[in-house]
Amino acid sequence: MNTTNPNNQNAIKEFSRFSKDYNSYNQIQAQVAKQLINKLPSRNYKIIADIGCGTGALYDRLVSREIFFGRLVALDASEQMLLLHPSDQRVVTQYFDFNEPGSFSSIKDKFDLVLSSSALQWSRDLGWTISQLAHIGDNFYGAIFTSNTFKTLHETASVASPIYTPEEIKKAFDKSYKNTQYEIYRYKLYFDSKKDLFNYIKKSGVSGGEQKLSYKQTKTLMREFPLDYLEFEVVFIEASN
Numbered sequence: 001m002n003t004t005n006p007n008n009q010n011a012i013k014e015f016s017r018f019s020k021d022y023n024s025y026n027q028i029q030a031q032v033a034k035q036l037i038n039k040l041p042s043r044n045y046k047i048i049a050d051i052g053c054g055t056g057a058l059y060d061r062l063v064s065r066e067i068f069f070g071r072l073v074a075l076d077a078s079e080q081m082l083l084l085h086p087s088d089q090r091v092v093t094q095y096f097d098f099n100e101p102g103s104f105s106s107i108k109d110k111f112d113l114v115l116s117s118s119a120l121q122w123s124r125d126l127g128w129t130i131s132q133l134a135h136i137g138d139n140f141y142g143a144i145f146t147s148n149t150f151k152t153l154h155e156t157a158s159v160a161s162p163i164y165t166p167e168e169i170k171k172a173f174d175k176s177y178k179n180t181q182y183e184i185y186r187y188k189l190y191f192d193s194k195k196d197l198f199n200y201i202k203k204s205g206v207s208g209g210e211q212k213l214s215y216k217q218t219k220t221l222m223r224e225f226p227l228d229y230l231e232f233e234v235v236f237i238e239a240s241n
């Protein structure tokens with residue numbers, strides 16, 4: 001069964017004005033991690049994988065929601081991120097690149113839950129990455145930013161989004177899992193000034209950065225960008241075999 005819940009198509013979370021305080025640059029990802037963990041149907045897992053774990057947002061949410069797990073394998077392609085992951089007797093951190101066959105063959109476990117939040121938009125070949133994830137566990141819960149993130153910004157600059165469309169994401173999961181469910185959430189992050197807004201894009205690391213604009217193009221974009229907020233769109237996926 002492949003369904004999209006129409007009631008959630010337009011769920012928009014509006015954030016109060018962007019503030020410069022602690023962790024502001026991860027405000028959206030933190031919210032996404034929280035919503036993802038809130039969707040888990042069970043309070044008890046033997047062994048969980050966290051793909052693109054970063055500094056442990058999912059671990060933090062699992063602990064604060066008091067979801068029990070015997071072991072959590074936290075996987076990331078950045079050694080610096082892995083070093084910042086909280087340590088716990090139940091946690092193993094491991095270098096892992098979801099674009100590399102060698103990373104998948106180094107995984108010897110079969111997970112009862114595979115999680116991934118705000119990371120898989122950077123897969124080079126999403127269909128392939130998802131097919132590999134389906135081999136390491138039958139149950140996947142994840143959240144992926146879509147190409148509608150920064151939609152108006154991309155339209156104003158006449159550039160294409162570097163990340164996958166919601167349709168491409170759904171196609172990748174439908175190919176590798178028997179049961180899939182999708183929900184689209186949209187978020188808005190408000191700024192006091194265009195300068196703050198453009199600084200956020202630079203510092204947040206969510207822009208993809210493939211198509212760098214020249215100084216002149218950036219100036220024009222800052223002048224013409226019509227919004228005082230940034231748009232984010234995330235597809236939440238539940239998939240099982």
Ligand SMILES: C[S@@+](CC[C@H](N)C(=O)[O-])C[C@H]1O[C@@H](n2cnc3c(N)ncnc32)[C@H](O)[C@@H]1O
Nearest residue numbers: 052053054057076077078081097098117118119
């Ligand atoms: C935006 S962060 C999200 C981190 C965390 N999951 C969260 O929800 O806060 C994206 C993470 O994906 C990791 N990442 C990017 N490309 C990757 C790859 N090819 N293989 C594994 N991890 C990758 C980055 O190192 C980073 O830690």
